[in-house]
Amino acid sequence: MKKMILLAMGLSVMLSAADGAGLYKKCAACHGMHGEKKALGKSDVINTMSKEELITSLKDYKAGTRNTKGMGALMKGQVASYDEAQITAVSEYISSMKQ
Numbered sequence: 001m002k003k004m005i006l007l008a009m010g011l012s013v014m015l016s017a018a019d020g021a022g023l024y025k026k027c028a029a030c031h032g033m034h035g036e037k038k039a040l041g042k043s044d045v046i047n048t049m050s051k052e053e054l055i056t057s058l059k060d061y062k063a064g065t066r067n068t069k070g071m072g073a074l075m076k077g078q079v080a081s082y083d084e085a086q087i088t089a090v091s092e093y094i095s096s097m098k099q
Contacts, residue, residue, distance in 0.1 A: 020093025
């Protein structure tokens, strides 16, 4: 039973990482393949942010309460369809690309 639970947990972690990478593909056009660019020359470099900072930022963009450097409306549209698990997955993926 323990082996089944550990296997399921490991699979869940692997799927989250894969989901984060897949979700990040639409981010890469502006933020760079490794999160190394300032999107549209305005944003922070996101691969320097912690997972927690990313989660907070994405949730705030989704809620429409964040408008850093005039990027609020654009980012709200980008994350509007993300649920909490997707926000966490993409945040984990981005934070794993730290410089």
